[in-house]
Amino acid sequence: MTRIVGRSGGRGVRRAVGALAAASLLALGLGACGDDGDDAAPSGDQSAAGPRLPSLSGTTVSVAGVWTGDEQASFKKVLTDFEKRTGAKTEFIPTGDSAATFLGQRVDGKAPPDVAFLAQPGALKQFAEKGWIKPVTPDVQAAVEANFAPQWEKLASYDNKLYGVYYKGANKSLVWYNTRIFEDAGATEPATWADLQKTAALVSDSGTPPFAAGGADGWVLTDWFENIYLSQAGPDMYDKLARHEVPWTDPSVTTALEALAQVWSKGDWFPGGTEGVLQTEFPASVPQVFGESPKAGMLPGGDFIGTNIIKDTKAEVGKDAKFFAFPAVAPGKPPVVTGGDVAVAMKDSPGAMALLAYLASPEAAKVWAEQGGYISPNKNLDVVAYHDDVTRQIAEKLIAAGDDFRFDLSDQAPSAFGGTKGEGMWRDLQDFLRNPSDVAGAQAKLEADAAKAFSGA
Known part of the structure; x- marks a missing residue:
């Protein structure tokens, strides 16, 4: 069983980054806002465009989520639209970063919210095993099947029952770059791993290390591996590795680590070399590429990097800072590794199920x-x-990936292996960065740590 309580380190870092997203992207000003479209219908009025929802006048629906600040304010507007469509009242309950711990305490106190948001598939499985969440109704199931790729439905299911709706997603398969550095080096956006190395060589030859990486935060290095492995080995093998159905000593892992070593073995391709990477936390890696005196040309990572560019630098996203898709690693296709927040019903109530049906709609x-x-x-x-x-x-x-995207592998693993600073996958990949020639040694460490964590030892 996936252990969720006590998950820390990169999970908190990633969530803190995301908490700034709404305000930051509002500041972009790169495109016009969509107009408000159809006004929401009066309470319980089904004439409005959107899902058919019951009248819930006199009902209060409580919703627990991790969001704070601008993200919370944005989500509360979603709840306001739900209120207008149904006549219900809603209450938002902040969970803090340790959502699973908070929600477990609410269950123990016999006061669970109607709906809660979870950030890891393992948490959904754990809650379903314990009976803390309820399978969705046929109406919610139909809405999910109509509006989402099957893989999202699979991620929100346990024991062949659908328990949730993935309302918010993330694309973690991007490479952000400094446009001036690319222009000075005569570099263009690459489409393959081989092309990326050629681009990196051009940037290096121009006098700038091609990559920055916040390797002090081990999750940054797991993201590099996950993208390479998904592209090379394909979704089916990725699923098996995520569930530890194949060992980390498998030849597919060998191939992925060898590809990773093609870049990680070139210490001068990173500011400060290998030790510089290992001493740099993720937030500090962003100004290394987009600050006033940039020290590197590219930064692989997720969509949330755009937030940090705006917060921590004067670079303009879309002009000074652009991105391309993480390139295809032969013989595979470009990968799409994702994250996301899934809404689950902790009460089998009409209000909870109506909110899930609404969250599954394009209107929400x-x-x-x-x-x-x-x-x-x-x-x-x-x-x-x-x-x-x-x-x-x-x-x-993200949408174009269809059913071939996969959820962050480390987020699917027991926290001792995939989500704890100084342990498991984080530490093992940091050690591999120090000595990328020792592929077999890295695999042995990864397998030993995975076997221990998955056995619950």
Whole structure:
């Protein structure tokens, strides 16, 4: 069983980054906001465009989520639209970063919220095993099947039952770059791993290390590996490795680590070399590429990097800072590794199920998309709704992946292996960065740590 309680380190870092997204993307100003479209219907009025929802006048629906600040304000506008459509009242309950711990305490106190948001598939499975969440109704199931790729439904399921709706997504398969450095080096956006290395060589020859990486935060290094492995080995093998159904000594892992070593073995391709990477935390890696005196040309990472560029530098996203898709690693296709927040019902109530049905609709996604700082996995959301061109392009890549995207592998693993500072996958990849010639040694460490964590030892 996946252990969730006590998960820390990179999870908190990633969540803190995301908490700034709404305000930051509003500041982009790269595209016009979509207009508000149809006004929401009066309470319980089913004439409005959107899902058919019951009248819930006199009902209060409580919703627990990790969001704070601008993200919370944006989501509350989503809840306001739900209120107008149903007549219900809603209450938002902040969970803090340790959502699973908070929600477990609410269950123990016999006061669970109607609906809660979870950030890891393992948490959903754990809650379903314990009976803390309820399978969705046929109406919610139909909405999910109509609006999402099957893989999202699979991620929100346990024991062949659907338990949730992935309302918010993330695209973690991007490489952000400094446009001036690329222009000076005569570099162009690469499409393959081999091309990326050629591009990196051009940037290096121009006098700038091609890559920055916040390797002091081990999750940064797991993201590099996950993208390479998904592209090379394919979704099926990725699933097996994520579940530890194949060992980390498998030849497919060998091939991925060898590809990773093609870049990690070139210490002068990173500011300060290998030790510089290992001493740099993720937030500090962003100014290394986009600060006033840049020290590197590219930064692989997720859509949230755009937030940090705006917060921590004077670079303009879409002009000074652009991105391309993480390149295909032969013999595979370009990967799409994702994250996301899934809404689950902790009470089998009409209000909880109505909110899940609403969150599965394009109309619910549109409310937040128009505000910025949000990407939806809903394939039927018109991308015109997105607040700016940059977010629109990122969301299009996520949807275009169809059923071939995969959720962050380390987020699916027991926390002792995939989510704890100084342990497991984080530490093992940091050690591999120090000695990328020792592929077999890295695999042995990864397998030993994975076997221990998956056995619950």
